[in-house]
Amino acid sequence: MDGFAVIDAFVDGERVDAAALKHALSEPAGRDYLVDLWLLREGVQEEMKADTAAPPVTLPTRSPRNWLYAAAMFVCLVGGYAIGYQMSGPGSPPAPVTPPVTASQPASPAPAPAPLAAPVPTRVITVQFAADTTSGGGD
Amino acid sequence: MVDSVNNYSRQVFLPLESRVTDVERFYADQRDGVFRYLRRIVGGPDAARDLTQEVFLRVSRAGMPDASEVGRRAWVFKIARNLALNHVRNGHRRPTPVELGEIVVPATQELSIAMRTAIEALPVLDRDVFLLREMTGLSYEEIATACEVTIETVRSRLHQARQALRAALGPALGVREQRGVRCIAPHRDRDRYDS
Numbered sequence: 001m002d003g004f005a006v007i008d009a010f011v012d013g014e015r016v017d018a019a020a021l022k023h024a025l026s027e028p029a030g031r032d033y034l035v036d037l038w039l040l041r042e043g044v045q046e047e048m049k050a051d052t053a054a055p056p057v058t059l060p061t062r063s064p065r066n067w068l069y070a071a072a073m074f075v076c077l078v079g080g081y082a083i084g085y086q087m088s089g090p091g092s093p094p095a096p097v098t099p100p101v102t103a104s105q106p107a108s109p110a111p112a113p114a115p116l117a118a119p120v121p122t123r124v125i126t127v128q129f130a131a132d133t134t135s136g137g138g139d
Numbered sequence: 140m141v142d143s144v145n146n147y148s149r150q151v152f153l154p155l156e157s158r159v160t161d162v163e164r165f166y167a168d169q170r171d172g173v174f175r176y177l178r179r180i181v182g183g184p185d186a187a188r189d190l191t192q193e194v195f196l197r198v199s200r201a202g203m204p205d206a207s208e209v210g211r212r213a214w215v216f217k218i219a220r221n222l223a224l225n226h227v228r229n230g231h232r233r234p235t236p237v238e239l240g241e242i243v244v245p246a247t248q249e250l251s252i253a254m255r256t257a258i259e260a261l262p263v264l265d266r267d268v269f270l271l272r273e274m275t276g277l278s279y280e281e282i283a284t285a286c287e288v289t290i291e292t293v294r295s296r297l298h299q300a301r302q303a304l305r306a307a308l309g310p311a312l313g314v315r316e317q318r319g320v321r322c323i324a325p326h327r328d329r330d331r332y333d334s
Contacts, residue, residue, distance in 0.1 A: 005298045012272065012297075013324065014279060036305050038320045039312045040254075044273045045323065047251045048175055 004033045011037045162199045169212060170195070172275035173219050179258065179270050180223040190226060194219045213284035216277060220267060220285055250311040257307035265300040268293055276325045 006020045007030060024030040173194055178187040197218055204214055258266055267286055271277045279297075283290045305312065 005294060008298045008301060009279075009294065012279070033305070035316065035320055036312055037301060038322060039315050040301065040304055040308070041273060041323055041325060042321070043250050043254050043308070043312075043315065047254060048274060 004030055007034050007037065011041075161203050162195070165198070165203065165211065165215075166195050169215055173215065175274045176216065176270050177219055177223050179255075179274065180220075180267075181226050186226065190219070190222050193222055197222075209278070209281055210284070212277065213281040216271060216275065216281070216285040217287070224263070250308065250315060253308055253311050254304070257304050260307070261300055261303055264288070264292075265296045265303070268296040269300040269304070272297055273325050 003020070003024050006016050006024050009016045010021055011034070025034065170191065174187055174191045177190045177194075178184060181187050181190060194215065198215060203211060206214065258269065261269065264286060268282055271282045271285060272279075277285065279290050279293045282293045282297075286293070288296075
């Protein structure tokens, strides 16, 4: 780094050693450097004017939509419960539990259940008594 | 019941609102500087806009650090610089097409084109230090924090960058010198806060 760095710092608003600055500016090259720094800065700033503006940024905020979704879900749950409660009635006995119908059962209607009775016999066994051997004589 | 709900609302919403407001205010102060810096590094305005958006989304997600205004500014530009370097590293950079051809370019525009080319030719750190100083007005201390180097490195890199630009733009600066010179400060978006 040459002795002109003090000119850079001076141009940038930094506190510099006065003697070093005087010494740097005592040379023609130092004065040329100072002028070129101003010209360079002016050129940069003119170029910046050509830039388009930065876009507005949408920062993430907590949207009320989430709260609406949650509220709608809550209303559906509570409403469904209330409607179901009213339909069944508060004092009515519980509905009979029907067995679930499985898909494997045939589509034809099931026969009506028969009244409770003894089943029809499938085979009749006739008992034939032999001659009474105990009531006769004989010793 | 109502009181407890209100207390809950305050607990839930107030920190968020204050944080967003803080970020928005900070964004309003720094937006243009971040965009200009990114524009020079990534090459095109569209990518620079996207990255500017990304910078402030990250800022809003992370929350503002408990630091001074100077520290916060350096922190934001550190995020911007890392995003830009990653963007370029991933091969997304699309240089702005400059067609000289037979078009007659005014002297000021000629300097602008030459300057853009010369800045792009600088080493990465020299370029970043120069842009952060001239386009955003960051102090040496802020630049050192943003680029993760020492203040002495900032001084030397800034001097090297200016020497290189001066050598590259010599004739164009000579033309400009004929119009005269004036003492101006680097561009600063925050002047109204420093006064």
